[in-house]
Amino acid sequence: MGYLLLMKVWPGLHNIVVAALVPAMICVMFGAGMAFGQTSKLDELFDRLKTADEQAAGRIEQEIWIEWSKSGSAAMDLLLERGRRAMSEGQLDLAVEHFTALIDHAPDFAEGWNARATALYQMGQIGQSMADIAQTLRLNPRHFGAMSGFAMILEELDRPEQALEVRKAVKAIHPHAAGVSEAIDRLEADLQGSSL
Numbered sequence: 001m002g003y004l005l006l007m008k009v010w011p012g013l014h015n016i017v018v019a020a021l022v023p024a025m026i027c028v029m030f031g032a033g034m035a036f037g038q039t040s041k042l043d044e045l046f047d048r049l050k051t052a053d054e055q056a057a058g059r060i061e062q063e064i065w066i067e068w069s070k071s072g073s074a075a076m077d078l079l080l081e082r083g084r085r086a087m088s089e090g091q092l093d094l095a096v097e098h099f100t101a102l103i104d105h106a107p108d109f110a111e112g113w114n115a116r117a118t119a120l121y122q123m124g125q126i127g128q129s130m131a132d133i134a135q136t137l138r139l140n141p142r143h144f145g146a147m148s149g150f151a152m153i154l155e156e157l158d159r160p161e162q163a164l165e166v167r168k169a170v171k172a173i174h175p176h177a178a179g180v181s182e183a184i185d186r187l188e189a190d191l192q193g194s195s196l
Helices: 003-009 013-032 040-051 054-068 074-088 092-105 110-122 126-139 144-156 160-173 180-195
Strands: none
Touching (some): 040 054, 040 160, 074 110, 126 144, 144 160, 144 180
C-alpha cells in the first residue's frame, strides 16, 4: 500500500512519519553523519565556497554538483543521468525506477538518494522523500541541496523553527545558496511576529 493511500486511510500517519524523521535528520545534519565519498577536491571547493563572492560561489557550486554526480562507475552515472532526464521530462515513476536501481547497486552514493528524494517529493510522497533526504545527509552531511529540500518540507509542514535551523546550517556551508538569506530573514520575521 502506497504512502499516500495509507495517509487517506489513516490521516495521522503523516504526522507520525514526520515526528519520527525530523529529529533523526536534524541529528545527522549537526554532526552525527558519516561522510562517505568525500574527497580532498570537495574539501577544497567547500573551503573556497565559504569565502567566495556571489559570482564565484555560483561557479564553485556547479563544480561541487559535478563532483557529487560522479559515482565512480560509468553504469551508475548512466542510471543517474537517465533518472534525471526522466524527471525533467515529467516521467517521475520512471525516474524513481532509475534512481532505485542506482541505489540498489551503489547504496553509498549519496546523489542517488538525493535524486530519488527530489522525484518522490515531486510525486507528493513526502515521508519517503524525507527518508531519502536523511540517507543523503548520512552519506554527505554537507549536501546543501538535500538540506534546502528538507528546510522547504519543514516550512510546508508548518515547522518554522526547525526550518530556520536547517536554513542557517545551509548558509554556514554555502553563504550564497539561492534564496537562503531571504528565507532566513522571512522565517525570523515570521517567528518574531508570532511570538508577539
